[in-house]
Each structure stands twice: as C-alpha cells, then as structure tokens.
Amino acid sequence: MNSLSDSPIDKAKQILISWVELEAKRHQLTPEGLVDVDAGRLIDHASIDAWTKSLEKSLKAMILR
Structure with missing residues (x-):
C-alpha cells in the first residue's frame, strides 16, 4: 500500500x-x-513477580553501564 495515494476509506478498511x-x-x-x-x-x-524484578535489575544495570 502506498500511504500517499490511499484514501481515508482504504486506510479505515x-x-x-x-x-x-x-x-x-x-x-x-x-x-x-x-x-x-x-x-x-x-x-x-x-515466580512471575521474581522474574520481572530480575528483569528490572538487569535493565537498570545495562542502563548504568
């Protein structure tokens, strides 16, 4: 689809x-x-809560590098 030539109806569809x-x-x-x-x-x-907290710690460590 070419976004420049699409009509509003085509976009809605x-x-x-x-x-x-x-x-x-x-x-x-x-x-x-x-x-x-x-x-x-x-x-x-x-277990899910512990996993998400470990992801948060890993992300913070990566950002602080």
Whole structure:
C-alpha cells in the first residue's frame, strides 16, 4: 500500500482488517490457554513477580553501564 495515494476509506478498511485479524488470534489463543490451565501447566504469581524484578535489575544495570 502506498500511504500517499490511499484514501481515508482504504486506510479505515486496512485498520479494520488488522483489528479483526488480531481479535481472531486472541480468540484462538484463549481456548489454547485454557487447555494449559486444565492440564495444570501454570506458573505461580510469586515466580512471575521474581522474574520481572530480575528483569528490572538487569535493565537498570545495562542502563548504568
């Protein structure tokens, strides 16, 4: 698509198409995630919290270099 020659209608159509595709992917991922939950494939909150804090520390160390 050439952004200089696209009409506002064409741009709106492309935005709508992108949104519909994104929602379809979200719809697909939800039941897949529920299958994981039903199978007991979970990560507890404390582990996720510790992981995010380690990322924050790593990022701060990289910035301070």
